[in-house]
Amino acid sequence: MNHDERHDRFMERLERGEKIEATDWMPDEYRRLLLKLIHMHAVSEIMGAFPEKEWVPKAPTLKRKLAIMAKVQDEMGHGQLLLRVAEDLAAPLGKTREDLIDDLIEGRVKFHNVFHMGSPTWADAGVIGWLVDGAAIINQAALLDTSYGPYARVLKRICAEESFHMQHGENIILALAGGTKEQKRMLQEAVNRWWEPLIFFFGPVEVTPAAQRMIDYKIRTKTNEELRQQFFNKYIPRIRSLGLTIPDPDLRCDEKEGKWIFTEPDWKKFGEIVRFNRGPKSQERIGLRRFAHEEQRWVREALVRSREKQPV
């Protein structure tokens, strides 16, 4: 079979709704698009643990401390599951787990803009769980029917745990929303800080050529804007019901078009934060990751070496 025929067979499989497995033949473009997506997803889970990890020692009660610790642990776990999927895709390109992490600490792979931002108050920890996880869940749930089998299976497990993150975040912000004036102010300020990064999180309004290719390959089925609108539908009424204001004076629902009109975020600013790791917390958090990776290298190597010593 020549390459074109193989490609046609592959597209026919996708049309029939079949899932692709790691060991199947796949077009190089499909592999690279998937790898880019899943690699970024994986490192975002890991970097996503940092803003909340900062609150583990400072959580207000023991119960809150245990819960946020569990959540941080989940996010690292998600990172591990996703790295496994990425590794198998990367293997034919000669890349290993070590390389995928090196890419992160050397700035060769991007992670989501929201995880470059600071989390200065306990309300930020709550709003991350509520709205950032909320946005991430919409993204991940929309990928559950992705054409790549190993990704779909891991997402199923991840989404099950995300439903805990959702309740966890809501519980924190509900406590603050029903609390003192000071707590309510803290919550409002956190919402003010997170709104714009959240709008950016879903990505550009237009369908980029790469996004279109992912849709063609059934890696994803929904556009950025469809997902952002879903987020608006679900969360705007809830945010308002708590008496909070959304920091966008032009935000309104266009009943005729059935969609939300919003002020676009500063695409350039956040784009650069993500591309050059130039956010308020980017370098500090990457530094922590680099420290963990490099300082523990000898442990990883010792573990491997203690097992295998076969004379050649």
Add this chain to the structure above:
Amino acid sequence: MREKGVEKLEGCEIRTEYEVFEVFVQKTQADPHIHVGSVVAPSPDMALVTARENFLRREQAVNIWIVPRDEVHATPYDDPDWFAREFDRKYREVGGYSENGRLWKRYRERAMHLEDIVRDLNGTPAGNSGKRDGGKGS
């Protein structure tokens, strides 16, 4: 030339990359081990620990198996003939005998099913269920 993930040290070939292990979890001793995913680890011991941390942070289980991926032999995905059903296999299935219900009616009885037997063994008194097996006109 150094092969990726392998280093030579004092004439010994040493892997520097972790190995992939497939993970199987058994929830109770009445259940089979079920494949849940994979981990990378430097040794089987560490693979067991990593598997517990990755897959059992909430769910309960009684046992984990880890198997080096290289030891897993599998059928191909792209050869549908492997699982071909040349002809109808209804005769092997419960659903292939749905006419029993109609046939039993002639004798004013109902078809019996495994579920009824299990339920009755578990102590629901036959008279109370309203669905006594073989019960007339229930």
